Amino acid sequence: MTQPQRQHRTNWAGNVTYRARDLVEPGSVAELQEVVATAAAAGGRVRALGSRHSFSTVADTDGRQVGTRRLGLEVELEDGDEDEADGPFAVVPGGATYAEVAPVLHEHGRALHNLGSLPHISVAGACATGTHGSGDGLGSLATAVTAVEIVASSGDLVRIAAGDPDFGGAVLSLGALGVVTRLWLRTEPTYxxxxxxxxxxxxxxxxxxxxxxxxxxxxxxxxxxxxxxxxxxxxxxxxxxxxxxxxxxxxxxxxxxxxxxxxxxxxxxxxxxxxxxxxxxxxxxxxxxxxxxxxxxxxxxxxxxxxxxxxxxxxxxxxxxxxxxxxxxxxxxxxxxxxxxxxxxxxxxxxxxxxxxxxxxxxxxxxxxxxxxxxxxxxxxxxxxxxxxxxxxxxLRAPERAYDLAVFETLRRRLDPGGVFAQDLLSLPEA
Ligand SMILES: Cc1cc2nc3c(=O)[nH]c(=O)nc-3n(C[C@H](O)[C@H](O)[C@H](O)COP(=O)(O)OP(=O)(O)OC[C@H]3O[C@@H](n4cnc5c(N)ncnc54)[C@H](O)[C@@H]3O)c2cc1C
Missing domain, CATH: 3.30.70.2520 (Alpha-Beta Plaits)
Incomplete structure (x- = not known):
């Protein structure tokens, strides 16, 4: 694990100085599980940090930020179940950037359906915020995800996959459910x-x-x-x-x-x-x-x-x-x-x-x-x-505009009853 960094840190654009008291980068999934469980036991808060490209305060917390780039995970291709026609899936570390993931997929003859305007962003961070490219028929980057693996506030590793009743809340989750370690992405032949x-x-x-x-x-x-x-x-x-x-x-x-x-x-x-x-x-x-x-x-x-x-x-x-x-x-x-x-x-x-x-x-x-x-x-x-x-x-972020916040909130409370990953942007403004 890297020494926690305590100096003032900002997002990529420099318009948000994080309130977080420090940033820690665990060296393995087991260490990450321990960091989260220890913070939860002490009543502290945790927020996963991606590549810091958000302009809002979505990646901030008054507790500890956690980076996932040193977990020792690699990009892999995994065959789908026999009844799943659209494999192989890319299994990617949450902290990896699209710039790191995409060439590996291409070398293996595979591709994603779309990318954002920049490949510098982390896969978990992009999917957590609904990052998109352009294309009338193309969904956001999160729509390529078929499963996520999350360290929940208990420290347990939870996998939520398409078909699971919780899946609709698990991918675009603003870091509010836990720390995503790996994502499974749908791929197609390269083009x-x-x-x-x-x-x-x-x-x-x-x-x-x-x-x-x-x-x-x-x-x-x-x-x-x-x-x-x-x-x-x-x-x-x-x-x-x-x-x-x-x-x-x-x-x-x-x-x-x-x-x-x-x-x-x-x-x-x-x-x-x-x-x-x-x-x-x-x-x-x-x-x-x-x-x-x-x-x-x-x-x-x-x-x-x-x-x-x-x-x-x-x-x-x-x-x-x-x-x-x-x-x-x-x-x-x-x-x-x-x-x-x-x-x-x-x-x-x-x-x-x-x-x-x-x-x-x-x-x-x-x-x-x-x-x-x-x-x-x-x-x-x-x-x-x-x-x-x-x-x-x-x-304009108010959930009644679009979002199924009540359902998300039920899932959030189940995975994180103590509010370790509480997300301020999900608080409704006073009516
Ligand atoms: C130059 C530039 C161009 C951009 N272009 C586009 C664009 O084309 N389309 C678009 O939609 N957006 C665009 N954005 C916005 C950007 O894609 C999003 O803000 C995205 O979230 C950035 O990803 P990140 O890894 O930097 O996430 P961060 O800003 O680090 O974090 C964002 C959120 O993701 C969560 N998160 C990060 N990692 C994890 C993890 N491992 N587990 C759980 N949660 C996690 C954080 O907790 C936080 O809630 C652009 C931004 C910049 C700076």
Whole structure:
């Protein structure tokens, strides 16, 4: 076990200084079980920490943070039961990043259904917060999970698998059920993706055709910095080479870019994943950012709202109306889509969605009024906030918006009767 680290520690973006009194990294699952059981016996609190990429306080606690990167676990492929057609499954350490897991799967001829914009994040942390990529027909990363292994507050190792009545609460669980040691992920035969980018498009055409734009490839993102309300900065189309997409007219009638771009206008594209239609392995094209480089900008804040797919045609117009307050705080706005799921705490629960993401300047004084304006402008569409990003309206995380909190709470109390893993973000604001 590493010596507990007591110095002030922050999340990746530096906007959250953890209150946790220390961070401990057990050297084995048995040590982790002992750390948790000892904290529980003393009435202390524990929070699993992933790669620290959340912008919200979701990874914080007033007790002890626990890292899982030194448990000595490896990525493995495991055949499914005979009656399960979709094996082999990838068995991955919770603390491993997608950048570590994906190339191993690819070498074994296997792939995941999707990835987020960056591969630098831990699998357990991404799944615990509902992290997603883009793709009309693609669920969040948590929907690849078929089982999780958790150290519960008793110190016992509990495995919860698909088909178990508790499964809907076990994967996207905000660290509130215990520390995830391993996850079983559904895989498919490996595939290639080619990425093309269209630059500087008329905003009215993209807005009118937004549904068709988002359906133009396997995974599509629309980026704009709102600097010029009549233009959209770029549209990124990631297309599996073993399938074909139908381009929206505003794309089909124009040539894609002949130079590589970064999602944030004006930033050096060296960190962006390869473009220009050159096919490559799924894990090197589905993320916007290369594993070897700093993702996004670094000095930034992020927020994101999940809206029903029917909100898509109204999204750009709603933001153009508040452009004066939003644009000065904005680095880039991204629109993506994802398929509904049935995970109890998922912002995608029961709703095919379009997501309105914002990468903000690291300046809370201008960002918070802008974020408030965004949340008010999109309020008519019943937005749900991303658990791992900032929000100006705590009610946007309120469970009555989507979540089956009562059912989750029953599971949580059973696995953690003493509240060792208590999660502040699950506390409802006063009505
Ligand atoms: C540059 C950048 C780009 C991003 N792009 C996207 C994107 O494309 N799509 C998207 O949806 N989000 C995106 N995010 C947000 C990010 O994916 C989420 O915040 C995600 O949770 C980060 O994973 P992490 O490992 O850093 O988790 P952390 O921030 O460390 O923790 C998040 C939560 O996971 C829990 N957790 C972590 N490890 C474990 C474990 N072993 N057991 C139990 N619980 C655990 C923690 O307790 C906490 O509740 C982005 C963030 C950044 C910084």
């Amino acid at each position: 290639e993706v080619a990425q093309r980018v269209w630059e500087d498009l008329p905003a009215d055409e993209v807005a009118d055709q937004l549904g068709a734009v988002l359906a133009s490839g396997t995974s599509v993102s629309v980026f704009t910095d709102l600097a010029d309300p009549t233009r959209v900065s770029s549209v990124w189309v990631k297309q599996r080479t073993d399938a074909s997409g139908v381009l929206a007219p505003c794309l089909a009638s124009r040539a894609p870019a002949t130079r590589e771009l970064h999602p944030v206008p004006g930033v050096d594209p060296a960190a962006a994943s390869p473009q220009l239609g050159v096919p490559g392995p799924w894990h090197e094209r589905l993320p916007h950012f290369r594993a070897s480089h700093l993702p996004s900008v670094g000095d930034e804040l992020q927020s994101e709202l999940f809206l029903p797919r029917s909100a898509a045609p109204h999204l750009l117009a709603a933001l153009t109306g508040i452009r004066d307050v939003v644009a000065p705080a904005l680095l880039v706005h991204e629109i993506r889509s994802a398929a509904a799921d049935d995970l109890w705490l998922s912002p995608l629960r029961g709703r095919d969605s379009v997501m309105a993401h914002f990468t903000w300047r690291p300046e809370p004084d201008v960002v918070m009024p802008a974020l408030r304006a965004v949340e008010e402008a999109l309020a008519p569409f019943s937005p749900r906030a991303h658990w791992g990003k900032i929000t100006a309206t705590p009610g």
